[in-house]
Amino acid sequence: MDQSSSTAPIFAKLVDGSTWTEYSITPSLSKTLSEKARFLATLSITIDVGPQSQLFTSIFAAGFKFPSLQELRVTVVHPITHETFCLVVPTLDLPTERFPSLKGLRLDGVAVNMSSPFLPSLRWLVLRNYPAMERRLPVTQFMAALSYCPNLESLQVRHYGGAFSVTGNPPQRPVSLPSLKDLLISDTPAVSSLLLQVFYIPPTANITVFSDVKGFYEDDFGRGYVTMLPSDRRTMPILRDIESLEVSLNATTYHVVGETPLGRRLTLDIDMGLEFSLGFTAGDVLYESTVRNLAGVFRESPIREAVFRGDFTRFSPNSWRVALGALPKLARIRVDDVGAYGEGAKALFEALALPAALGTGSPTRMLCPQLEVLMVQGDKYGLPVLDEVAKCLECREKAGTKLRRLYVGLSVGLVSGKKVELEKYERRLERLVPQCRISV
Secondary structure (H helix, E strand, O other), X not given: OOHHHHOOOEEEXXXXXXXXXXXXXXXXXXXXXXXXXXXXXXXXXXXXXXXXXXXXXXXXXXXXXXXXXXXXXXXEEOOOOOOHHHOOOOEEEOOHHHOOOOOEEEEEOOEEEOOOOOOOOOOEEEEEOXXXXXXXXXXXXXXXXXXXXXXXXXXXXXXXXXXXXXXXXXXXXXXXXXXXXXXXXXXXXXXXXXXXXXEEOOOOOEEEEEEOOXXXXXXHOOHHHHHOOOOOHHHOHHHHOXXXXXXXXXXXXXXXXXXXXXXXXXEEEEEOHHHHHXXXXXXXXXXXXXXXXXXXXXOOOOOOEEEEEEOOOOXXXXXXXXXXXXXXXXXXXXXXXXXXXXXXXXXXXXXXXXXXXXXXXXXXXXXXXXXXXXXEEEOOOOHHHHHHHHHHHHHHHHOOOOOOEEEEEOOXXXXXXXXXXXXXXXXXXXXXXXXXXXXX
């Protein structure tokens, strides 16, 4: 979009390729808009809440038709004050007969009347930043509106959940979004679980859920991921196709990603923000809680590969047993340990050396009985880690569950000058694993 659009309240492109810029919202805009409406291809409006937005919405509701308009972006800027929640949020009416060709709609800080039928030509919809306390949009109306959008490919709901109202129990029958390719929800767990309950998301769609979870104790933090999803997962068939999993910490965001063989992704992010940056929360505790609660999210998923990147200092053998015990089809595990000690690795090897159900000796009851590839590396890993690996693999060999491939990445500073001991461990591990590599 043209640079002038960032400084002008109104910026538009016409079907002939020319542009229109309006630097003020005045009553005369009504006449100008009536003359240009039928020639507009895209229209972007950025205005302050208050008299300016009220004047614009009254002009916009005058009944002009936009037969060629394909993209509409409306942003109402709200002041960041304690009184923000008391402001009256303007509401737009977008009847189909006035916008027959609209393919893209972005509403930021503004409410919308979604009376049916609602814009059947729509391909992408973005709803952002609903700041008021009054709930204007019944969920049933939102569902009915999108049921008239069979070509909708992209849906984003960002901090807009305050607009939704629910009377009684949520509808039992979800609305299908057959063409959807990308869904992004950035809101509270209650909003994300509600939307994922009332809409059926095809397995070919990527789903991203971003949340700022408050009110959980540190050791119970991982349950936040469970609350982001509906209790009934039939509306999310992607879960039955996910075969690979990654759990990591990026800056202040805990990141859980499940991926299908066709590359479709379910991404669950929880941002700790300032609390994390200031050290009010223990990152290693939160990471352990995240991994321990994976079963609550992926209990129906045939996970074959799992990657864990984080601080494993607080992991116990039981932490790993709870996490990996819910993933019985795992064939490949990768651990990138950024912790200050090697205790996380030690706990993992202890867990993998024991039967999945203590007190049984059946080979099929070993934790991760189908495990073939194990890759671990850490900045603080030294020779003691190799000793733990060897003990683990010897136990698994006795139980009839041998690995096919092993990779261990060690800290060069912790093994420097210990070539003889290192070679001894290499020979010991090579007898246990056909493909073994120790990297320094």
